[in-house]
Amino acid sequence: MKVNFVIGATASGKSGYAVNLAKKLSTEVVGADSVQIYREFNIGSAKIKAEEMCGVRHHLIDILDPECPFSVMDYQIEAKSAISDIARRCGEVVVCGGTGFYINSLVFELDELPSADAAIRARLECMESEELVDFARAAGMKLEGLDIKNKRRLIRAVEVFELTGKELGSFRSLPHTDIEPVFHYLRAERSFLYERINARVEQMIDCGLVAETESILKKYGASPQALGSIGYRQACEYLNGECNLEVMTENIKQATRNYAKRQETWFRRYLREFPADVNFINI
RNA sequence: GCCUUGGUAGCUCAGUCGGUAGAGCAGCAGACUGAAAAUCUGCGUGUCGGUGGUUCGAUUCCGCCCUGAGGCA
Numbered sequence: 001m002k003v004n005f006v007i008g009a010t011a012s013g014k015s016g017y018a019v020n021l022a023k024k025l026s027t028e029v030v031g032a033d034s035v036q037i038y039r040e041f042n043i044g045s046a047k048i049k050a051e052e053m054c055g056v057r058h059h060l061i062d063i064l065d066p067e068c069p070f071s072v073m074d075y076q077i078e079a080k081s082a083i084s085d086i087a088r089r090c091g092e093v094v095v096c097g098g099t100g101f102y103i104n105s106l107v108f109e110l111d112e113l114p115s116a117d118a119a120i121r122a123r124l125e126c127m128e129s130e131e132l133v134d135f136a137r138a139a140g141m142k143l144e145g146l147d148i149k150n151k152r153r154l155i156r157a158v159e160v161f162e163l164t165g166k167e168l169g170s171f172r173s174l175p176h177t178d179i180e181p182v183f184h185y186l187r188a189e190r191s192f193l194y195e196r197i198n199a200r201v202e203q204m205i206d207c208g209l210v211a212e213t214e215s216i217l218k219k220y221g222a223s224p225q226a227l228g229s230i231g232y233r234q235a236c237e238y239l240n241g242e243c244n245l246e247v248m249t250e251n252i253k254q255a256t257r258n259y260a261k262r263q264e265t266w267f268r269r270y271l272r273e274f275p276a277d278v279n280f281i282n283i
Numbered sequence: 284g285c286c287u288u289g290g291u292a293g294c295u296c297a298g299u300c301g302g303u304a305g306a307g308c309a310g311c312a313g314a315c316u317g318a319a320a321a322u323c324u325g326c327g328u329g330u331c332g333g334u335g336g337u338u339c340g341a342u343u344c345c346g347c348c349c350u351g352a353g354g355c356a
Contacts, residue, residue: 010320035320045320071317101319108316115317147314150323156316168316190311229320254309259320265313 001087003179005032005103006096007267008186009260011196013283015048017186018096019056027090028057030082032097032106035229036061037070040216043209044231046200059086066216066224073115076105083179100266107181111171114163124155132158145169183271183278187264192283194257201231201253205245210235230255 004025006018022029031037035045039062047061059082064070079095083106086093097103124132129151136143136154141161146169147153157168188196213235216224227236231252238248271278 033320034318069318072319073317076317099319101315101321105316110316113316121318147323150314152318152322153315156318160316171316174316225318226320228318231320233320256320257309261311263320266315266319269313269315 001084001093001179002182003083003087003093003095003106004182004184005106006094006184006186007032007100007103008098008281008283009188009193009263009267010046010098010256011193011200011260012186012188014096014098014186015046015052017184017281018094019048019052019054021184022056022094023054025090025092025094027092027094028059028086029053030059030079030086030093030095031061032075032079032095032099032102033061034070034075034099034102035226036097037075038062038064038066038068038224038226040066040212040219041226041229041232043204043207043212044229044235045226046204066220066226069116069225071116072101072105073110075102076110079106080177098263100263100270104270106179107177108174109177111173113160113168113171117159117163120159120162121155124158129154136161142167181274181277183274184281185267185271185278186281186283188283190261190264193260197256197260198253201249201256204231205249205252210238210245210248214239230259 004021006014006021008014018029033045035041036047037060038045041047048058060075060078063078079102083093083095095103095106124135127135129149132151132154133143133148136158139158139161141158146157160166160168160171209231213227213232216227216232217236217239222236226232234243234248234251234255237243237251238245243251
């Protein structure tokens with residue numbers, strides 16, 4: 001099954017491009033964005049507005065309440081089902097988003113790993129990285145190939161080992177799914193992209209990012225995982241009195257630029273595996 | 284005009300009891316299997332403000348000049 005993926009760094013103009021492409025192909029759009037999944041995270045996630053959809057139906061945007069946990073596996077299940085439904089009705093499919101990890105789950109199968117286990121994570125979270133390494137060794141786990149300085153990954157690896165008795169690396173099979181991707185990669189000079197990001201952050205703040213964050217905090221507390229994402233995290237710091245508005249603005253711009261760079265690193269490497277299936281669009 | 288204090292990496296600053304210098308951030312490059320807008324890794328030559336002097340050797344000590352900040356008149 002052929003699927004169009006509209007990808008690129010944040011603020012590269014994916015949403016608008018995807019709407020146009022979907023209109024041309026008489027089809028619908030599936031989001032691939034880990035924050036836009038959530039209702040109420042609108043301004044800070046640069047979620048497409050109803051009027052900007054121009055009548056094109058969008059899937060996997062606004063499907064969850066803020067307090068619901070969500071992971072790539074959940075994404076894969078939901079997105080695959082939406083994709084086959086759209087393919088059956090419209091023929092073509094457009095997926096659009098900047099979460100490379102989610103895109104990946106549609107192109108390569110995820111191995112049958114256990115899901116996150118809150119109790120195990122809570123227990124491991126209390127340890128320092130070095131303690132975790134000793135703990136894993138003592139449990140008989142092999143550590144080669146593991147990024148032992150990355151606590152979050154280390155915890156995941158130990159979690160998988162405790163639940164299955166096998167190393168995370170031993171699951172690595174990653175077969176292709178039945179999706180044949182065609183990538184539309186939006187790209188720009190780094191400095192130009194950074195200017196667009198700076199301008200968009202100013203816009204988000206003018207449009208009420210702080211008020212949006214405050215309202216989410218009021219309704220759900222600080223626990224929603226998306227509150228840790230760019231924009232919301234800094235707005236929380238501001239609301240906690242940790243910085244003033246100007247510092248918050250600069251911090252959001254900075255974090256967004258850093259993120260855009262990480263996205264480009266991901267996509268650059270990723271697209272090397274599909275040299276014949278990439279349509280480069282310079283913005 | 285005088286006094287004090289600063290001028291070192293793109294930015295904020297450390298340091299060299301005289302042997303030409305290093306952190307954080309930025310920037311760049313990279314990793315990525317159920318938290319991924321997350322998490323983590325690697326990369327540091329710059330007339331040490333200018334110019335004279337002392338010295339084998341000065342960014343470091345001394346003189347003068349330029350310049351920022353504060354104070355006294």
